[in-house]
Amino acid sequence: MTTSNPATHSRRAVLKKSAVLLAGLASGVKLVDLAMAATKLEATDQLVRWGMLVDVTRCADGCTDCVDACNTEHGLHGKGRPLTDAQYIRVVNLKDKSTGHTSSLPVMCQHCETAPCVDVCPTGASFRREDGVVLVDKHTCIGCRYCMLACPYKARSFIHENLTDQKPMTPRGKGTVESCNFCTHRVDRGGTPACVEACAEKGHKALVFGDLNDPGSELYRQLREKPSVQIREDLNLNTGVRYHGV
């Protein structure tokens, strides 16, 4: 028969209480940590956020070099059905209703910081990389098209039919949604998106790509020097693509 030793009992009680106290303190510290810490996204924002400046004053009339380069890079061969063919970039022609002033500018996924497409996607297939690039996970997209309804920029396309000859770096498949991905396959290797490269090669230099957070980048410098706007700035989406001269 065992008897309870009062000394052991009280030692146990002290140990138990200490453990509870420590656990409480630890969880409290953890909670404070969580409350004080920047989110993962904010933390990486301090490092890199890819973005683009479109200098509309340098966009040549009728020029589609960026669009052509994008189509070639991603293998976007239309099927001759403009209503359902995919477009990652399109040139939008503007005419001021009161002054008649005309201009043209490329519009693509604006890689929003608070992207509506990411918010509404039921499966999380629409997601924002930590470097700010908004992408579609082609393996988890169920083709509901809710993101297309939610995108203010009409930047997304649904693949309406069977595809052949896809580019290895741009996996595309019927029944899923896609959009400009800032040519991540190039950017991740230190390159620039195909549209930016083509624009520079043709001597327009209307597109500047770079790190929005890097004070040493050309993009950062130009954004400091030139007034720029975001399309639908009223929505407060903090887009990664900015425009000068709209």
Added chain:
Amino acid sequence: MKRITYITLAHNCRLYWMWMAGFAALILNGLYFAWYMEHHGHWVTGMNNQIVWGLPHVFAIFLIVTASGVLNVASLSSVFGKPAYKAWARLSGLLAITLLAGGLVALVLDLGRPDRLIIAMTHYNFKSIFAWNIFLYTGFVLVVLVYLWMMFEPGMAKKVTPVGRAAFVWRIVLTTGTGSIFGVIIARQAYDTVILAPLFIAMSLSFGAAFFVVYLFALRQSAFTGDAELLGKFRNLLIHFICAVFLITLIFHITKAWDVATRDFERFILLDGGLLTVLLWAGFVALGVLVPLLLLSGTGGASPNRVLLSSALHIAGGLAHLYVIIIGGQAYPSVLFPNKEVSSSFHDGVIAGYSPTFAELSLGLGGLSLAIAASLLVIRILPFLPENRASSD
């Protein structure tokens, strides 16, 4: 109060099987066209990169919204203590489940990748109202199943009220969620408003009441059609619910017309939208609201034929209304550059056209048929219908 005896559907055997054969044909037709759409891709439909949600969504949302509304009959009995509806509470629960199932089948079969349904059930983005709706739909089915169990089990009678309350709250949240699918869309002039949530709740109430009336008339249930008092109650319900839908719709359009940013959209929908404008005025306002209200008001408003006709017209008008909300909201182009004329190869600045194909109609009708056929099958097997009290007395 008299004890209600429940029976299975037994009469009109030939007619029953004719109906079932018709619905089976429509279901098979819907399944074939679902396969056709998935095999060829959505380019064979009227949907495109401008109108991304089309006729299947109109049907699916109609069925989902009606599913929660049709549960009202049970709620009126067990939550609001109106014994007149008690006899039909079981059937209302059954229809709530089958209508929801029909709507979800149409919705899922329209997906670009319906084979990835398992992904939709296992990967959740909890910021998405769409993901929340998946929980709301499955939860609704579970709650209503428990509700039905309580109604069927004599020993559980006391539990009917609390479970009924839970189901009532759930159905309100469900339709709030469905309306919010559009309400949270900041990109579109037609959406981006909280009033779409109460509008969908009101639509669920009116569609649910109207559908229940039409369904019971089609069943030729003399226990229902011969009950003048109950018909009168449905008449009152319809009047109130239809007025609620009309009032909220009116507020929606007035606020949109008031706001300079959405005024052009309102001009389009109310005046210049072609078929959409016709559907709004002639379909929703005239056939779906004014004619039913005229038929139901005054003496003779509770006559069986008037209640039936009003209900049928309201369903037709409601479908037209949903078409205007869903298609019209997408047809009007998103305004990226205010005060600028806009054009592009991607149809910027252009009113998008939409011509639904037979494939989309088939998918929508297939979902509707599935909902009705499933309910007809179940009421033949299980005692969901109250015995005709007039004849048994």
